[in-house]
Amino acid sequence: MKIYLIGYMGSGKSTLGKRLAKALGISWIDLDTEIEARYKISIPDFFIKYGEAAFRDVEHKVLNDIVQIPDIVVSTGGGVPCFHNNMELMNQTGLTIYLQATPEVILTRIGPYAWKRPLFQKMDGADTLEKIKEHIKPRIIFYQQAHIIIDAANPNIDELKTLILKASGSITS
Ligand code: S3P
Numbered sequence: 001m002k003i004y005l006i007g008y009m010g011s012g013k014s015t016l017g018k019r020l021a022k023a024l025g026i027s028w029i030d031l032d033t034e035i036e037a038r039y040k041i042s043i044p045d046f047f048i049k050y051g052e053a054a055f056r057d058v059e060h061k062v063l064n065d066i067v068q069i070p071d072i073v074v075s076t077g078g079g080v081p082c083f084h085n086n087m088e089l090m091n092q093t094g095l096t097i098y099l100q101a102t103p104e105v106i107l108t109r110i111g112p113y114a115w116k117r118p119l120f121q122k123m124d125g126a127d128t129l130e131k132i133k134e135h136i137k138p139r140i141i142f143y144q145q146a147h148i149i150i151d152a153a154n155p156n157i158d159e160l161k162t163l164i165l166k167a168s169g170s171i172t173s
Contacts, residue, residue, distance in 0.1 A: 002094030
C-alpha cells in the first residue's frame, strides 16, 4: 500500500505521515528530506542557488523514484501535486490524501517557521494572510483531485485507517 499525503505548507503532512506509517506498520518518507539528503543541500539553499524551476524538476525526479517503493507513506512538499504530472502519477500509483487547511490555520502554523520555507519568505508584511489565500487558490484544483480529503486540523488515525481501507478497495491501481 502506497499513500501520498498532500496539501499546502503547514498542513501537517510530515507529522501525520509519521503517525500513519506507524499505525499501518509500513515505512515513511518525507520527499523534501529525501531531496536534501540526495543533493546535500537544504531546500531554502536549493531555491537560492538553483531557483524554483530546477527544484520542481528534482522534486519530480525523486517522486518518480519513490513511486517504485511498494509499501510506504510519502509526505510530499506543498507544491508537488501542482507541477509536472505529479498529481496524476500519485493518483495512479497509490492513494492520495489531501490535508485540507484554511489559510488562517496555515498562517498560525507556518508564521513562526517562515525562514524554513523559501516561498513563504516572500510573503512578508501585514497582508500575509491575503498572500496565502492568493497563493493557495490555483493549487486547490490539484489538491482536490485526491482520493481522500480530510480536515488537517485534528486528524484521527483510526478514522483515517478506515477511510484508507475503504478507498483502497475501490482503487484499481
Ligand atoms: C513548497 C513547500 C515546501 C517545500 C518547498 C516548496 C511549496 O514543503 O517543498 O519549500 O511549493 O509549497 P512543505 O509543504 O513541507 O513545507
